[in-house]
Amino acid sequence: MAFAQVHKCVDAGGNVTYQEAACPPGAKAEPVRTPLPPPVQAPAEGSASPKPASPPAASATTEDPIERLRQDCLEGVMRDGRAAWERAATSDPRAGAFPQQEFQASAEAFCGCLAGRVKAAVAPAELAAKGATAFASFGTEALQGGQCKPTGAWARLAARQF
Numbered sequence: 564m565a566f567a568q569v570h571k572c573v574d575a576g577g578n579v580t581y582q583e584a585a586c587p588p589g590a591k592a593e594p595v596r597t598p599l600p601p602p603v604q605a606p607a608e609g610s611a612s613p614k615p616a617s618p619p620a621a622s623a624t625t626e627d628p629i630e631r632l633r634q635d636c637l638e639g640v641m642r643d644g645r646a647a648w649e650r651a652a653t654s655d656p657r658a659g660a661f662p663q664q665e666f667q668a669s670a671e672a673f674c675g676c677l678a679g680r681v682k683a684a685v686a687p688a689e690l691a692a693k694g695a696t697a698f699a700s701f702g703t704e705a706l707q708g709g710q711c712k713p714t715g716a717w718a719r720l721a722a723r724q725f
Contacts, residue, residue, distance in 0.1 A: 579706050581699030628690045629682050632698045636674035640717070644670065648720055655723065662716045669715035676711035677701045 571593040572586035573579050586592040645661050652658035680701045685693050705711035713721060 579703070581703045628694050629678050632681060632694060633674045633678035636677060636698070636702070637670050640670040640674060641667065644717060644720065648716075651720065651723065665716040666720075669713055669717035672715075673705065673711055673713050673717065677705065680711065 571579065571581055572590040573593065574587075574590045644666050648658060648661045648666070652660075677698055681690075681694055681697045684701075685697050701711060705713070712718070
């Protein structure tokens with residue numbers, strides 16, 4: 564099972580792209596979490612092949628690769644959004660405190676839209692090999708104003724309209 568390496572690149576102008584190739588010189592590279600293959604247990608006695616380990620109950624929703632991509636997206640958007648908002652607030656007092664609930668709603672809409680696009684565009688048998696790359700590509704398109712573009716608090720942060 565192959566998993567694509569995805570790179571998040573931020574250029575000097577603050578523009579963000581997600582790509583399979585390494586970031587160009589001068590761009591800040593940031594790590595991107597992509598789905599991991601399921602752990603494999605040793606074969607049970609008398610069994611001919613290994614079987615995937617059972618996930619912990621709390622992670623049951625991450626068995627679905629689309630849901631895993633959506634959850635990873637949501638975590639990253641919230642983490643990066645909070646950090647960006649707090650950086651902006653140090654130089655622009657109009658920013659105020661991080662609007663957790665509104666930003667969460669923006670992030671959920673964005674990541675849910677991307678997950679829906681991946682589900683529609685990538686065959687289930689190809690999700691392991693192509694899902695993360697498609698998600699990153701749709702994310703880059705959205706951040707450049709395309710389908711799934713950020714709304715609400717996230718859009719205000721991007722436009723610095725506090």
